[in-house]
Each structure stands twice: as C-alpha cells, then as structure tokens.
Amino acid sequence: MPKIKLITFDLDDTFWDIRSTIINAEMNSRKWSEDKIGRKIEWGTFEDFMKIRSQLVKEDPSLEYDLGMLRKKTIAYHVKKFFKNSKDLNKFIEDAYNFFLRERHKVTFYDDVIEVLEELSSKYRLGVLTNGNADVNKLGIGHLFDFSISSMDVKSNKPDQAHFVKARELSQVDFNETLHVGDHPVNDVLGARELGINTMWFNLNNLNWDIDNNPPIQFTKWSQFKDLVESSYGK
Numbered sequence: 001m002p003k004i005k006l007i008t009f010d011l012d013d014t015f016w017d018i019r020s021t022i023i024n025a026e027m028n029s030r031k032w033s034e035d036k037i038g039r040k041i042e043w044g045t046f047e048d049f050m051k052i053r054s055q056l057v058k059e060d061p062s063l064e065y066d067l068g069m070l071r072k073k074t075i076a077y078h079v080k081k082f083f084k085n086s087k088d089l090n091k092f093i094e095d096a097y098n099f100f101l102r103e104r105h106k107v108t109f110y111d112d113v114i115e116v117l118e119e120l121s122s123k124y125r126l127g128v129l130t131n132g133n134a135d136v137n138k139l140g141i142g143h144l145f146d147f148s149i150s151s152m153d154v155k156s157n158k159p160d161q162a163h164f165v166k167a168r169e170l171s172q173v174d175f176n177e178t179l180h181v182g183d184h185p186v187n188d189v190l191g192a193r194e195l196g197i198n199t200m201w202f203n204l205n206n207l208n209w210d211i212d213n214n215p216p217i218q219f220t221k222w223s224q225f226k227d228l229v230e231s232s233y234g235k
C-alpha cells in the first residue's frame, strides 16, 4: 500500500446531514421571502420544486453544476410576478439567495468530525471536493484544508474526473498517494477509484455495497477514521 500524503473529503452527507440542512434552509428562506414581499407565495409541492429545477437545467445545462444560479432562477420563478421592474426583482433575488446561503451553512457536524480533521491536518494535506455549494471558509474550518474545489470551480460534477484532476494539480500529489473519502458510492468511491485514487466510504447507515464485488474500506463513525487510515495505509 502506498503512503497517503493527501486526503480529500466530500462535504454533504459526509461531514453533516444534508437533507435536514436544506429543508431548514428552504423553509426559512420561504418565510423570509413571504415576509419581505408581504404576500403568500405558491411554492408548490416538492415534486413541483424538482420539476422546475430540472426544466431550468434542460434550458441551460450549465445550471447542473452552477447551483447558485440554479437557486436564483428558482427564486425568480416564484417571485417575479410581485415585481414591476427587473432592478427590484434582481435586488430581491440577490438578497434572498444570500439569506439562503447563510441558512445552508447552518450545519450540524457529525460527531467527532472537527476533532478528527484537526488531528489529521497536522499529518496530512487535506482538501475538499464537493458537488454542492457549501464553503468550508464559511464554517470556520477552512484553515484545516489546503484547498477546496466545488463543481463551479471545475464546471463538472463528481464522479467525472475534473474534481480529482484539479486536486492533483493543486497538491502535486499523485493519485496513488491520495485518499478520497465520501458518502456516495458512485460520485465519491467509483469516481475516485476509476483514477487509481485510494478510497474510503463513509457509510453512516451501514448499507450494503451492492455496486460490485469489491467493497471499499468503510466506516460508520468519524471516531474510527484515523485508526482506519493508519491500519490500512500505515502511520
């Protein structure tokens, strides 16, 4: 086994639960918008919400990795009828988006994540590879990482190789000395494995690996992680 020099991490559902985070952010943002506009807004069902998003992506495929713009266009879809001119509308969208973004960063870290990252950061180089729009610098943990790469940065989503290639470029660490860690069997594990990057699967719910006959090294609690890295790849 090669010695690991760089560890890259996914964020959503790897360091915190994303579903509850986004639902809270969405609910608080809706209330914020209605309070600002002073009217009830027809938000539709969750299916409507997803349909609007996929329609917008169909019209402009770059929205697939530009989640900020996708959100702004979704906000516009719901509120534009309340505005007489585009200047006021655009100002509202900016403010609503910034409110959402603040809410989206109100995450509850899984147990031990911060402590483990602090320990690792003195021994390894650490990086972030996310398909989402969370920013470690807005979470008070940016100093623990050498770099952070989002889909916007590379105009691509994992499992495509752009995030991983960019990580190698920024760190100058080869794939075989890199370990990528994430919750998603395809986006994280297969995406990285495809390039010869070492992988570990954060498998919080202890799911079965049903992708192939080659299950990755996995863990269910962050407290297990450092020992697992050392027992797998050496101290």
Ligand SMILES: [Mg+2]
Residues within 6 Å of the ligand: 010, 011, 012, 013, 014, 182, 183, 184
């Ligand atoms: Mg994830």
